[in-house]
Amino acid sequence: MHPLPHDPSRDDDDGFHEECGVFGVWNATDAAALTALGLHALQHRGQEAAGVVTLSEPGKFHAHRGLGLVGDIFGDAKVMAGLKGRCAVGHNRYATTGETALRNVQPLFADFEFGGLAVAHNGNLTNAVTLKRALVRRGCIFQATSDSEVFIHLIAISLYASVVDRLIDALKQVQGAYSLVGLHDGAMIGARDPMGVRPLVLGRIGGEGGAYVLASETCALDIVSADFVRDIEPGEIVVIDNNGLRSIKPFGRTQNRFCIFEYIYFARPDSVVEGTPVYTTRKRIGEELARESHVEADVVVPVPDSGVPAAMGYATEARIPFELGIIRNHYVGRTFIEPTDQIRHLGVKLKHSANRPMIEGKRVILVDDSIVRGTTSKKIVEMVRQAGAKEVHMRISSPPTTHSCFYGIDTPERSKLLAANHDVEEMARIIGADSLAFISLPGLYRALGRDGRDAANPGYCDACFTGDYAIPLTDLVDHPERMPALLAANGQ
Amino acid sequence: MHPLPHDPSRDDDDGFHEECGVFGVWNATDAAALTALGLHALQHRGQEAAGVVTLSEPGKFHAHRGLGLVGDIFGDAKVMAGLKGRCAVGHNRYATTGETALRNVQPLFADFEFGGLAVAHNGNLTNAVTLKRALVRRGCIFQATSDSEVFIHLIAISLYASVVDRLIDALKQVQGAYSLVGLHDGAMIGARDPMGVRPLVLGRIGGEGGAYVLASETCALDIVSADFVRDIEPGEIVVIDNNGLRSIKPFGRTQNRFCIFEYIYFARPDSVVEGTPVYTTRKRIGEELARESHVEADVVVPVPDSGVPAAMGYATEARIPFELGIIRNHYVGRTFIEPTDQIRHLGVKLKHSANRPMIEGKRVILVDDSIVRGTTSKKIVEMVRQAGAKEVHMRISSPPTTHSCFYGIDTPERSKLLAANHDVEEMARIIGADSLAFISLPGLYRALGRDGRDAANPGYCDACFTGDYAIPLTDLVDHPERMPALLAANGQ
Amino acid sequence: MHPLPHDPSRDDDDGFHEECGVFGVWNATDAAALTALGLHALQHRGQEAAGVVTLSEPGKFHAHRGLGLVGDIFGDAKVMAGLKGRCAVGHNRYATTGETALRNVQPLFADFEFGGLAVAHNGNLTNAVTLKRALVRRGCIFQATSDSEVFIHLIAISLYASVVDRLIDALKQVQGAYSLVGLHDGAMIGARDPMGVRPLVLGRIGGEGGAYVLASETCALDIVSADFVRDIEPGEIVVIDNNGLRSIKPFGRTQNRFCIFEYIYFARPDSVVEGTPVYTTRKRIGEELARESHVEADVVVPVPDSGVPAAMGYATEARIPFELGIIRNHYVGRTFIEPTDQIRHLGVKLKHSANRPMIEGKRVILVDDSIVRGTTSKKIVEMVRQAGAKEVHMRISSPPTTHSCFYGIDTPERSKLLAANHDVEEMARIIGADSLAFISLPGLYRALGRDGRDAANPGYCDACFTGDYAIPLTDLVDHPERMPALLAANGQ
């Protein structure tokens, strides 16, 4: 229920594609401060809003949330002082602005018959529309547009007695890709979807008897000096209480399908995923790329910041100098000058600028992580040319992005994906590069230490490159009227 | 469900004692503007927050709400332009501040299986705690602390098919004093509790074929130039749609118990209630008061603004000059200087100041509408003495307030009501007056045109003066732990 | 100098016509709190902005200012705690909104060679443009648009040694109507223009050895429980320091010309001016009005709030019932709904509403304080007629306003003054009244206890009714291009 939505009649399925970070801590002094630090380390997963809920004694929850960066939201001593307790869960997210956002900011909290429950979740449900319709028919009232509310209602109406059984009941009904952290009176709960598409790791502070930590990435363990214990497994539910940790695996055996794009772009370079450092993987992708599609050139230049490790790997493998030929301006605020038509032709470079002396008169290999719509690549190539490059060769550390993601990464509909509508040669012409190459799918798997891609069980979700959607897209099939553009574009 | 309450564990029964104004209009050009004007005329019923929901076409609702005065919230052309449609409901309320408030601001809105419904309500439910517990047990999730949400959930889970039948189903389960205005796709609905404690009137703009208006008081009809049609009757539900108005009376016959305090203080003087002008009634109360308890004096001085008509009646009847011996400062903002101890003894007069030349050397009769805690009366008597009054006689246009209100008027718990703990002589001593008199209960009823009070069927709710609570106080009995102070004090 | 004005090229003479209140206290505990209280009592003189400067030890000034009501600006304990010291001056003003306003909010403060000086001033200079031009030519840099800055610069460049001599030097160069309160290291200074157009009174707290207070009106003395000592005399400068009060009269003898409009409308009814209570004067004006222009009627109704005492006087003298036939809505916020064309014809009554039962079928005498443009009177007459009045007779407690004020009261240019362009009969027709009458000029002077108006030395400034401008209008004559509309209209 929402007391005064800006437009209460708007569709309830805009919640698609949330990129988020989650964090939880059980049994630690300064739980709220640790959670805020953890969210700060996960800031790259969502910069629009953040929230923390703590538990100080049975039934006593405390909460704060806001729009903006973690440091700004939780930088107030009075706010932190109000977040009492040794247990906390937090969330930060990439979201739309405005009043609506605040209602949607997680962790969500609800009072149930059995007490309060706070839930923070990262990911996307693929049968949310279907479930919402059934729940409304049953008398449930939705307040926000976020998929997460579906969890809350399923838990509320479950006939099971314990919180954990109710949560399992809820998880069995949802489809999709998600990691979640929950907090109630007696326990902190972590859960990953059956295929483990979204990440969740376990850490400890202070060893035996110390605190437990759950986080989206290991970099959030590092900032609070927690020791990495292990990844939560696909389909695993961990229940952490004063007796320690209990693991439940309520789902049948399924394939592992960790999101391969976390390695390429999304995870922070200093995180370690499934035992593999992200930074090292990115360098190896660069090396593979150099082996697959090298071209004569004078200098390898990364598109900062995400292209840097791959460019370093490329340069090393290709034995060409690596130079910071593009400088990134980190001070781009929320909004920026919309250039008038008169100055738009200047090819304005708000976020990147060419380091002219490193580029002028040179044959340049640019290394970037992906091409989505192609508009940014086009501008960057143009900027490098204006700075005097003799040749511009673009190398991409991922295969062509030909399909939309329905599992939690914000991608446009298929009709807007450059690679869904053009072959590589056309793409090169469109972005204005002298040559363009993507890493091959086998090359990407090789960089991850595999022999190649096993089509029967690839071990990763690579749907955005292959269209191999392992989790059913129920809403897309059953409620096509809700997503006509996606449908048409994806041809499903 | 609330995404991040400041303290989610706080009791869910703080919603007590909301004073509010409601307004609705069906089938008028500029429905939102008319509603904002109506709420402005009802501003005395609640100054903290206001909201409007409009309906532009089936399923298309638009809403805006804010904290503050109606004129500030709806003074923005862009806001008004967004509130499209020929049908609207609005609400303003007296409420606590802070983030919580915004979640609680009405009209509440929810999407049901049958479509959207907006509800604005004035009053208080006396079995809200009991109902909430049952609803939570059933799987309902509450977001706000307002009683109004109970209505919404009861409607959502009702098994009846039509909105009106679901609403009747809900109303049959709640106890308390309320007036409500609802808006859904096909109709505007008005309802008053079975005893008609809280007011609701019907008006029309433009005669046959024109618009229908529902409002808490007639002054809100006047501001939009609507003609007064009639009071909605106790226990009546009116359904207004494109076929006209339909009246439903789903409750058995009960006593009329309109709140007598609306006449004394709460309603605006230019409103007409049940055919009787409030202003005239107040003057008559002043006349009765003069007949009952007159004392020799030089001047009759009202405590502005509410004491003015009674003081005029008193002065006329007693043939003593009426003078504005106390000036009210209307510019008291939200907050004000908390005086330090050093200056507190100055007897600071932020809201009222003595008009010394009218008071100095005179025997003064002060006329006020009520004494609740007694602190204000004490300060006013002291201020009038400091201004040089020879004698100060206090006359009150209501009987002693000995009991708390549970039906929608904000009163403190019984232990803090001066008249619940002291006789009149003690009260005079406490407030420092040379004499003190209240109008008698029979005198009050005489001023309303009755012969006196018929204990079997008084025709008004006067529980605050008599303890005669006609509507059951279920929560008070069943959940005493939620309101210990009230319980103890009221001895129930 | 202004670091980034919205439009630095705009004219520097918009500062016209400031209505303001000033307050100062010397040698009192809680000087800042007393000043805030004093400003609160003077809130009717300016509601847009307020400021306080305190002095805690030689050279240590503290300041706070803001836009809005005094209670809101100074309601913060932290703000008050920062305003240390036993001496303070304050100011509130009626001003335009926006960024500019904050720069203009008084008291102004400047560091001089001899130390800091804070100045708060009420009134208007009539040679400000001329002086500003000369000062800029000399190298002075102006930051704000307020006339008050002229004082500051004249003091800064004065060749006299002492602050008081510099101030006298400055006052001798300015022309206009003003009261000011200044605070520097060694003393508090009060000053009134040579003709005493604007008010300033002296009070004491705690008798000998206690505090001195300066204020625009006595109501500000009352709120801090200060004893009234006397009016500051026209042309008098008082210097208050630790040795007591010293009076200086640097100007030659001039006529007294206290603003007669303060009695009619501007001062608070509980203030006493020149020994005469404002409230009593207003009642006497009403009595005179009844004697001069009575008409048969059933009821006398004031236009609230300012018309109330005159209406009481009228009703008593005419022996007709006095009734509150118009109710004022005190909750009109900053902004309000701009009605669309469709509803404008409803004759919207945001500030006033008719108390229909007191008006319907009656012959009504309305009493108001003045008619400026006539638009409000027209609306009120119309509203009273719509409420069913049989006849509407308007009586005004001031003579016709035929001329603009250049001495500190905000009035429109002459072409917009109804009485400057129409005779009384035409005015009656325009506002729609059955009859209209103003108090005569002799009648007004009789109500003030004089025999009539002595044209050679009337004793009051009544320029708005007579065009008798006793203080030269230098800017109007020398810089006509700056005020063409005023010039044309005033025919000077």
Added chain:
Amino acid sequence: MHPLPHDPSRDDDDGFHEECGVFGVWNATDAAALTALGLHALQHRGQEAAGVVTLSEPGKFHAHRGLGLVGDIFGDAKVMAGLKGRCAVGHNRYATTGETALRNVQPLFADFEFGGLAVAHNGNLTNAVTLKRALVRRGCIFQATSDSEVFIHLIAISLYASVVDRLIDALKQVQGAYSLVGLHDGAMIGARDPMGVRPLVLGRIGGEGGAYVLASETCALDIVSADFVRDIEPGEIVVIDNNGLRSIKPFGRTQNRFCIFEYIYFARPDSVVEGTPVYTTRKRIGEELARESHVEADVVVPVPDSGVPAAMGYATEARIPFELGIIRNHYVGRTFIEPTDQIRHLGVKLKHSANRPMIEGKRVILVDDSIVRGTTSKKIVEMVRQAGAKEVHMRISSPPTTHSCFYGIDTPERSKLLAANHDVEEMARIIGADSLAFISLPGLYRALGRDGRDAANPGYCDACFTGDYAIPLTDLVDHPERMPALLAANGQ
């Protein structure tokens, strides 16, 4: 004059050490948008506030300024639409927060006898206190605390007739390091201090007949696609009007003393200063450093972002792998969690985090640009050790910072400079490094293409490394009471 400073008695010499960027454009479409873009490219020189003043026709100036990032302040289409005209000057600055800041935000604007003048300036005056005292004694009133206001007053009181002559008159009286851009009715003016300590470059858009641009660095020319023309010379004043550019050199010949620290840290890496690319210089410094003080190690790790080019140079010269062993979190907001004592020992890493897999078990060479207080270096060394480094060797791309800067770079007083109080060995122990080395002064000059440092005429200002203050420190000598800490520490 300031209309209500928070504490008007505070010293007027806090304006020390402003780091700023300036930009100006003459005769271009969209002058305001170009200026905002230029300021965005100069954002690294000051992130706290920014302002733009434009000129649309003689006498018509328009201005906007705010606190925050350029993109946020000028991202509003309405703001930009108000900044009309083909000429503009802008400024961004590093400044303190609060109300004061807004008053100080440049460009300053003043109305003079000859018309309006806007001035933006980067740098610091060393005789500001002395000049301010003299100006106040003469009757000038200061509003802000910024040194820039001294320019404005000197211009206002100058007896010369033309703006340019008045500006030269003013510049001859001030001492210090500054670059400024001014705009008045007839011309845009650029000026650099006689020794050219602070930078200023000239560019053109559209060749002959096109626009002129002045900017602190060439990166601001690049973003608006302006061609670099030349550096403004030390002591040069350029006057740009519709007749073209005129160069004036009013000062006698002096040494060039461009700030060497701009090369090391302050300028953006893609800027070119005096014909030398900053990025290349930094790499060369890294190479020199490797030659001077190499140590056996496994990996070279920069402290991002400023240490990156030097680390690349070092790694290349030393033939050791270069790895991003430290990741910078760019999302640190304005404020951040102040850690409680309990978690402070965690060695919280808000801005940097160790990329553990690149560090664990390795001998690490860290490369950073400077050590000021030593606190950051200590934390970084500790963090790298916690991540498992076997050895940590710190290499610094500047000589030890032993002296405070009085010429516009914010440095602490000398007593807080680690290198002013400890030798290198002690410093290594304090920061916890296994070894520590700084580039030598001759090495630094070699990296800049010189043979070494010519003590008689070094060609750069290197006072922070040598104490060789070429511009007199007048205030420091004449007003020691204003800066006791600096004095004591610097031993002067």
